Amino acid sequence: MLGSKKYAVQGLIIFSVAIGILLLWGFVVIPEFDKLNENYSLDIEYDAQTTMVDDVYGELKGPFFQRDVLSEKVIKVDGDIYTIQSSVTGTRIDTKEIMFQVKNIYKVDATTQMHIDKEGKRFGFLPGVKKIDYDFFHPAVFYDDPMIFKKTDTVNGLETFVFETITINADTSKTFSQFAPHEIHTDTTSRLWIEPITGNLVKFEKDWDNYLVEDGKRINTIQTGGKHTTEFSELILTQYTKAKIENITFNHFFIPIFLLVVIFGLGIIWIMLTYLDSIRQESRKKEQMSIIGGIVSRISHDLKNPLTIITTNTELIQNEKSTPEIKKKCFERILRGVNRMEYQINSIMDFVRKKPLQKENAQLSEILESSIENAQVPPTIQIKKNIPKISINVDVNQIDTVFSNIITNSVQAIGKGVISITVKEKENDIEIEFSDSGTGIPEDKIKDIFEPLFTTKQKGTGLGLASCKNIVEQHEGEISVKNNPTRFTIILPK
Secondary structure, three states: OHHHHHHHHHHHHHHHHHHHHHHHHHHHHHHHHHOOOOOOEEEEEEEEEEEEOOOOOOOOEEEEEEEEEEEEEEEEEEOOEEEEEEEEEEEEOOOOOEEEEEEEEEEEEOOOOEEOOOOOOEOOOOOOOOOOOEOEOOOOOOOOOOEEEEEEEEEOOEEEEEEEEEEEEEEOHHHOHHHOOOEEEEEEEEEEEEEOOOOEEEEEEEEEEEEEEEOOEEEEEEEEEEEEEOHHHHHHHHHHHHHHHHHHHHHHHHHHHHHHHHHHHHHHHHHHHHHHHHHHHHHHHHHHHHHHHHHHHHHHHHHHHHHHHHHHHHHHHHOOOOOHHHHHHHHHHHHHHHHHHHHHHHHHHHHHOOOOOOOEEEEHHHHHHHHHHHOOOOOOEEEEEEOOOOEEEEOHHHHHHHHHHHHHHHHHHHOOEEEEEEEEEOOOEEEEEEEEOOOOOOHHHHOOOOOOOOOOOOOOOOOHHHHHHHHHHHOOOEEEEEOOOOEEEEEEEO
């Protein structure tokens, strides 16, 4: 039940992280990708055909062929507010005469692409254009009449939305400075082909009818004509838009999917690691329970004989017929039984209880001499030592216990012969090797020598070497054993 709750919490955390990152990506990162670039610029060419008067009261002449150019560029950046300079220039192709020129300065929010100085009016489209009407003041249109969605169309393989803006009786006198101070008005129809994914303009056309107005009445037609983007401009605009579609698709779809895959992938790995850790912990608990069961079984077996001896001899002491000599022998047997029980209990406690290390700097040679003395080496065994004077930072009592245990095992294993103790100092650690002249440990048992409850002795607890391994590992060291001859090697950090 607790495990299920843990996994549910992990799943909720993973889900929350995924949602948080997607929100961050969608509302913080994506707008940064979609906003106008500080180096934004645009140049579009139009082919135009027009008729025009020489003076405001004259007759139309032409048609004349004209090349119009729309140019836009950022000239100032103030945070997210960009100042954009826009100009539309019409040049007569045969005479190179400038027929008209219109210049404007716009302040635009780079993130929303809305005009700052024309409230509610849009300068450009954001990605994700819809089939609805928009309020615009577009540099190619000149005027702020609404853009009405009309239809869908295809331009160079791109599906586009066609918007139309119709302007009636707008004052365009400043465009025709040559006719000043006369008042010139215009009726125009502009059509924009917008690719909806990017919001990019890929095609434009415009028809116009400019006329002289006096006292609010139309007096004379000044100019008529129409224009449309050149094939070359349309090709450039569509190619640029196709590249931008790929970029938007990558940023809007593939990266979020990739992020989700990574988040949920890492989340699954996290849950699996947690699950495996719980399995390991459960396995460790079962192993510990198995060890405890084995310890209990061994305790009951090993303490049964001393308890029987103690009970029997206690009864003999209580017997009135027992002589002082018999009672003395009984006390000796009871004492040996108590000592045996104390040994068993201490072995178990040394294995079960991990004492915190009380480290201090000490001479390794002094610790080894103390260990040799504690092991009570009989005269039948010779100790050969190669122990340089080396200072080491350890828990002296616990390391002494390890050395004493290993030496005692060697003494009990060989009975008589030689035990060699060699110490080597290396750059970062110290190697202590204990070897003896005995017959060695059976090959089929050497791999289990440090396992709890494993013993080759009839009266052993099977916890001595396991305790030694625990102590050495607490010191961040290593202990190993090899045969022919039997060699216990301990490596301790300085």
